[in-house]
Amino acid sequence: MGNILRKAVEVRRNELINKLITFNLYKKEGRHLFELSLTELEIEYKQALAHTHPHSDMGSIRFSGLKN
Numbered sequence: 001m002g003n004i005l006r007k008a009v010e011v012r013r014n015e016l017i018n019k020l021i022t023f024n025l026y027k028k029e030g031r032h033l034f035e036l037s038l039t040e041l042e043i044e045y046k047q048a049l050a051h052t053h054p055h056s057d058m059g060s061i062r063f064s065g066l067k068n
Helices: 002-022 038-050
Strands: none
Touching: 002 038
């Protein structure tokens, strides 16, 4: 059971690190993202989302096939 939880934490940490990198965040107070705990990464991600305009590059709607 411990290995399953450890793997789930590792997967979530990697997801958050990749999402934070899309926000151009690589360090927090001189520490690299991979050095942060899952809780610290969750907090950073929530703060990054709160400071991002909903129509910015991250998660914005993109229409394809439109003719000009």
